Amino acid sequence: MWLDRFSGHSTPSQSPPPPQNRSYSPAPQRPSGLGPGRPVRPPYGPRTSSLNVSSKSNLSTTSLSSQRVPNGSILRGQVSPPPDFADPLKVLEAVIGKSLSEEKTQNGELNADEVLERPSQLVKEVDFGGLSLQDFARNGVYEAGERGAEVQKAAQTVEEYEGEKARFEDLHRSILACDDVLKSVELSLASFQRDLGAVSAEIETLQSRSTALNRRLENRKVVEKLLGPAVEEISISPAVVRTITDEPIDQIWIKALEDLEKRSRIIDEKLKGPDQVLAVTDIKPLLEDLTNKAIERIRDYLVAQIKSLRSPNINAQIIQQQSFLKFKGLYTFLARHHGQLADEIAQAYIYTMRWYYLSHFTSYRDSLAKMPLFTIEKSEGLATDPSSASKSSQPAHDTLSLGRRIDVLKRPDPSAITAYLASDTKATSYLEIPFYNFNLALISNASTEYTFLTSFFSPSHSYQRISSSFSSIFAPTFSLGTSYTRSLTETTYDCLGLLLCVRLNQSFAFELQRQKVPVAESYINGTNMLLWPRFQLAMDNHIESLKRATTSSSLSSRAISLTSSSSAQSTAPHPLTQRFALFLAAILQLSPDAASEESEPVGSSLARLMSEAEAFLGKVARNMPAGKKERFLSSNWSLVVTIIGETGGRLAGVMRERAEAGRDAAGAGGG
Numbered sequence: 001m002w003l004d005r006f007s008g009h010s011t012p013s014q015s016p017p018p019p020q021n022r023s024y025s026p027a028p029q030r031p032s033g034l035g036p037g038r039p040v041r042p043p044y045g046p047r048t049s050s051l052n053v054s055s056k057s058n059l060s061t062t063s064l065s066s067q068r069v070p071n072g073s074i075l076r077g078q079v080s081p082p083p084d085f086a087d088p089l090k091v092l093e094a095v096i097g098k099s100l101s102e103e104k105t106q107n108g109e110l111n112a113d114e115v116l117e118r119p120s121q122l123v124k125e126v127d128f129g130g131l132s133l134q135d136f137a138r139n140g141v142y143e144a145g146e147r148g149a150e151v152q153k154a155a156q157t158v159e160e161y162e163g164e165k166a167r168f169e170d171l172h173r174s175i176l177a178c179d180d181v182l183k184s185v186e187l188s189l190a191s192f193q194r195d196l197g198a199v200s201a202e203i204e205t206l207q208s209r210s211t212a213l214n215r216r217l218e219n220r221k222v223v224e225k226l227l228g229p230a231v232e233e234i235s236i237s238p239a240v241v242r243t244i245t246d247e248p249i250d251q252i253w254i255k256a257l258e259d260l261e262k263r264s265r266i267i268d269e270k271l272k273g274p275d276q277v278l279a280v281t282d283i284k285p286l287l288e289d290l291t292n293k294a295i296e297r298i299r300d301y302l303v304a305q306i307k308s309l310r311s312p313n314i315n316a317q318i319i320q321q322q323s324f325l326k327f328k329g330l331y332t333f334l335a336r337h338h339g340q341l342a343d344e345i346a347q348a349y350i351y352t353m354r355w356y357y358l359s360h361f362t363s364y365r366d367s368l369a370k371m372p373l374f375t376i377e378k379s380e381g382l383a384t385d386p387s388s389a390s391k392s393s394q395p396a397h398d399t400l401s402l403g404r405r406i407d408v409l410k411r412p413d414p415s416a417i418t419a420y421l422a423s424d425t426k427a428t429s430y431l432e433i434p435f436y437n438f439n440l441a442l443i444s445n446a447s448t449e450y451t452f453l454t455s456f457f458s459p460s461h462s463y464q465r466i467s468s469s470f471s472s473i474f475a476p477t478f479s480l481g482t483s484y485t486r487s488l489t490e491t492t493y494d495c496l497g498l499l500l501c502v503r504l505n506q507s508f509a510f511e512l513q514r515q516k517v518p519v520a521e522s523y524i525n526g527t528n529m530l531l532w533p534r535f536q537l538a539m540d541n542h543i544e545s546l547k548r549a550t551t552s553s554s555l556s557s558r559a560i561s562l563t564s565s566s567s568a569q570s571t572a573p574h575p576l577t578q579r580f581a582l583f584l585a586a587i588l589q590l591s592p593d594a595a596s597e598e599s600e601p602v603g604s605s606l607a608r609l610m611s612e613a614e615a616f617l618g619k620v621a622r623n624m625p626a627g628k629k630e631r632f633l634s635s636n637w638s639l640v641v642t643i644i645g646e647t648g649g650r651l652a653g654v655m656r657e658r659a660e661a662g663r664d665a666a667g668a669g670g671g
Helices: 002-009 088-096 133-163 165-234 238-246 251-272 278-308 316-327 329-337 339-369 403-409 419-424 432-456 463-489 495-514 518-551 558-563 575-589 601-622 626-644 650-670
Strands: none
Touching (some): 251 329, 432 495, 495 575, 518 601, 575 626
């Protein structure tokens, strides 16, 4: 019945529904359905959407009436019960056998005093639900009212369902599509769950591997901390090996060589120690091979640089600075690991530089020999008349006056003239000019070479060996310089030029001492031994010339013509006195540091010259009258004092005192 289907879904305004385990009618129940000819919707599987109209598996209770229609719907009152529908009230009256339409009820309860008539037709199989007849009848009254409303409501619901059938079918199809989508989602989620499980397993594996790697890393750090310093001491990086074997020799190569040397010392110390390490023994042959390769490359490099010194127009000092001294550690390494090869290379360098300096200074000497020089002969003594001297093609010059010749000692920036300029010059010079240029170049190169030897070969070579190497290099060149000095001075009587050469030689000696180059002292001393005797010989020539002028009685001699004055009774200074004073001033000007007459040969020579001048003036004044004699001597010594008065030095002071004494003695005799 329709009442059976919708009795459990009354609106809230109605009375509470009866228990679910009771029948709502004493009549037999009919199969539920929405109407004749309508198929029952088959149930879905266990996995269905919440939008499914069937929420239970019991088909007998399946209905679309779960979609409630609110009270007051516009369809109420428009649906009439079917024609075969039995009025519940009449059914009840048939059951109790009495009409209930006229029965008075109070508060919804039947009057029990009234006697009910037995109906003519009884309903079979009435289910009282465990209630008494009165209770059943009382409930039947209420249920009849309720069923009427539900029947009316059911009729409305059926019409609504008929009207919305298409929508429900669409909904049904949508639900089926949703089920399909959900199934695919379910499959995707299941696959994702499986993949997630696999990823989770891989993550766990990675975590375990990471833990193991961290543990191994920590262990390695501990081992590295303990073994790192020891391994670092004996190991050589591949970069060092590659640099030494393949890279060009430069500062990076030198650093790699120093690293190799450091490792070699450490390994040698460990091999000599009490604890023998197997790793050190294994690496020793490899280290020796690398050392041999370094020695081979050093040998080739040094030999190539030595060969470049023999190239024409090459500057040896540039090669020394940029190719040798810049990499001086090469020879030290070679001498430490292969002494014989180092000695051979050093000897090759010595032979090369000996040839280099000898050839270059020979060429330089030849260029200087082309310079025209003043020639001062023995006949040009102090007491010789210049007008009677032999005529020559050389320009006029004053052999007794210093003039600007002293400038050679005062050059602020000394530099030797080049060979090209020396060979092309046409100006006539004194002998000190070529002497200065040759020896300046020689001493400068000697100082540079000695400094190079001490810087490049030490500490591999001792001081004695370096000095011996220097002597081997410069011995021929020093001999050349000595012979050139001899050729300049062996025939000259130029006292001022010789004394200038002496002072220049002394300045060279001071320069060598300042630069701490003691190995050239032998050359300096040899040059002094050439200059001083020749200077003494030239001074003796002037002294003898003055002596001859004093003792000469021949009026035809050149000395007498110089000593005789235009007026025999004149008290003016004698011309020879002026020549003597100028010569004396020049010698004193070149001897400012002479302490006494005995400090060097110039002092004794000047003392002898002064004595001869005193004798000469005394002889000239001997034939004069008494008054003129003193005035003559006084004027001559006054001239000498005036000329040498501005000259400084102790020796000049001694000579000035003697001249002043002669002047004062002449003045006292005249008074």
